[in-house]
Amino acid sequence: MADPEIATKAPESDAMEDVDTGTPLEPKPEAPAATPEVPAGAGQGEGSLFPGDTPAQTGPALGEHCVKDRPTPFGQGPTGEMSQLGGVDVYxxxxxxxxxxxxxxxxxxxxxxxxxxxxxxxxxxxxASEGFLVILPDMFSNDPLPGTPTYAEEKDVSLLDQIKMKFAETSKSFLIDMWLARQTPEKVLPIIHKVMDAAKDEFADAVASGGGIYGAGYCFGGRMILLLAGEKPDTVAWGQQQPATDEEAGIVKKGPYLKAGAIAHATLVTKDDFEGTKAPLSFVCVENDQLFPDDVKDYGDKYLKENNIENEFRVYPNVPHGFGVVGEYEEASIKVAQGQAFDQMLGWLKSH
Structure with a gap:
């Protein structure tokens, strides 16, 4: 497999095409809507912290590998423990x-x-095996994605949920879009901050050892790492809406909250998310990735370079979005790329 290349000019993202079978369909009478309406723009980059922002994607917001685990490698299992920090469940x-x-x-x-x-x-x-004390928080506290292990363990499936799940069999993106519309930075970042504040007390030695907190984010978590790596108005840093104008009294910028970060195949990132970035960042990118499109990636690359923020973008060809997370693939080349992506992120974190 070819080595991943440092991104300078990545290829344009492939557009998804509908398949036309050429078979004429009989017209069907219209039926009244029987399901809740999906919010406009749900799951397509809406909910940005910045006014006037445009969606990050024009295609699907989350890929299959974002919402469903690959088979766990044979003989492997977790070795950590479940606990709580700041009242939030953590691993x-x-x-x-x-x-x-x-x-x-x-x-x-x-x-x-x-x-x-x-x-x-x-x-x-x-x-952890490489020397980091790792905190994995439940960012989606009390609202896990239906169908995931977290949902199965923490949620009682109500009759309404059963109806929704039944509907999802014929419209798989429905529940994801409805769930994703609720997972805004305004909701998620305060949960993360609770965990970080508690970790500073519980593991003060580890924070002091590294001179701060490091961050690694995958898919949805990748965008959160990017936001935490920036200096932003205080309300924005905590996941609330930015003030209408920068001239409003009392605006105080805070952050970055991370010493350095590594991000793999991020989703829902907007161009404005890069504004104010201060912490060094490494990006694992998938070639022709609709979920982290080239215009957003190239903008981020340019912005960080122009503002003298240490960074790297590496593009991995012939791999699916989500490949960087542990999971089995039949293709040996994807397994090789997994190892390369982990080495990239680990090396970046260790060197900072």
Missing amino acids: ISKPNDYPHTSSKLLLFLTGATGLHSENNQIQADKY
């Missing part, structure tokens, strides 16, 4: 020799599969 994975040997604190933010995904937990364990 904690520690190096074997902690606390006898100093460790850096790593905030690990997942895709939509969330807290109880064994693959996510094993991925966190991989960083």
Whole structure:
């Protein structure tokens, strides 16, 4: 497999095409709508922290690998423990020799599969085995994506949910769009901040050892890492709406909240999310990725370089979105790319 290349000019994203079978269809009488209306723009980059922002995607908001785990590698399983920080459920994975040997604190933010995904937990364990004390929070507290392990363990499936799930069999994107419309930075960032504040007290030694908190984010979690890496108006940093004008009294900028971050195949990122970035960032990107389109990626690359923010963008060809998370693939080339992506992110975090 070809080595991933440093992105300078990535190819344009392929547009999704509808398949026309050429078979004429009989007209059907219209029926009244029987399902809730999906909010306009749901799951397509709406809910940006910045006024006037445009959606990050014109295609699907989350891919199959964002919402469904690949088979867990044979013989592997989580080695960390479930706990709570700041009243939020978390998965904690520690190096074997902690606390006898100093460790850096790593905030690990997942895709939509969330807290109880064994693959996510094993991925966190991989960083712990390399000397990081890893905190994986439940960003979607009390509102996991239906169909994920977190949902199965934490939610009682009501009759309404059963109806929704039945509908989803014929419209698979419906529940995802409805769920994703609720997972705005305004909701998610305060949860993350609670965990980070509690971790600073609980694991002050690890924070001091690294001179701050490090971050690794995959898919949905990738955008959250990007936001945490920036200096933004205080209300924005906590996930609330930015003031209407910069001249409003009392505006105080805070952040970055991370010393350095590594991001793999991010989703829902907008151009404005890069504004104010201060922490060094490494990006694992998928070639022709509709979920992190070239115009957004290229804008971010240019913005960070122009503002002298240390960064790297590496594009991996012939891999699916979500490939960087632990999971089995038949293609040996994807397994190789998994290892390369992890090495890229690990190397970046260790060197900063």
